[in-house]
Amino acid sequence: MFRVPATIAAIFVIAFGGAMLSAAYALKATVGFGSISLGPWKAWPHAQTEKADPYAKAHRARAGRLLLGGAEGLVFIAGADxxxxxxxxxxxxxxxxxxxxARFWTLHVTDNDDSLLPVDQVFPAAYHSQNVLKQQNGTFEITASTLxxxxxxxxLDGQDQPFKLVLTLFDTPTAGSSRLIELQMPQIVAGECRDG
Structure with a gap:
């Protein structure tokens, strides 16, 4: 008597659960379409604009973050050297x-879930354009290390784990430029590795 309704209910639960899991996976897998890559750095210039695709809008809503507008700046993320x-x-x-x-820029480190890496407060966990030591030609060199x-x-955090570098450019003319692909970005050069 209850066999057919129970089967239908089970099918609905499996279908609904599968749909929710696939949607959550899709939101974790991508920030959206329309990314640009400059060496190891990636940016999504349209993620915060009206031109954003549905995945980018859903990703933004799920994360609960306010993104920079096109005229305010641009965020570049690197997960590889x-x-x-x-x-x-x-x-x-x-x-x-x-x-x-850019009028101002910041550089910090996050884990794969986009949370700041936990480092001791006395150690430098971020740099910006006003506190980084530069060469006379305007270039800089920052060493990311646990030591x-x-x-x-x-x-960096002493626990061996993957991380990302996040470079945010504020008030930059490049944010609304169609020539983003021609920009010169900092290189990320790997050095010595230690066994965890």
Whole structure:
């Protein structure tokens, strides 16, 4: 008597659960379409605009974050070094070169879930265009490592795990430019790796 309704209910539960899991997976897998890649750096210039695709809008709503408008700035994310190898906290990296033109920029480290890496408060966990030491030609060199370094040192968490570098350009003319692909971005060069 209850066999048919129970079967129908089970089918609905499986279908609904599968749909929810596939939607959650799709939102984790991509920020949306229309990304640009400049070496190891990726950006989604239309993710916060009216031109954003449905996945980008859903990703933004799920994350609950306010993104920069097209005229406000642009966020670049790197999960690999310039050779294509995944970034790991057990290795040292040198971020070198210069950023595209911007009134202000910041650089910080996150884990794969986009949360800040937990480092001791006395260690430098981020840099910006006003506190980074630069060469006379305007280039800079930042070393990301678990071990202290002289110069610009960006502290990493001691636990060996993948991480991302997040470079945010504020008030930059490149945000609304159609020539983003021609920008010069900092290189991420891998150094010594330690066994975790």
């Amino acid at each position: 310039s050779s294509g190898a995944r970034l790991q906290t057990g290795c040292d990296y040198t971020i070198q070169g210069q950023t595209p033109p 202290p370094r002289s110069g610009n040192w960006l502290a």
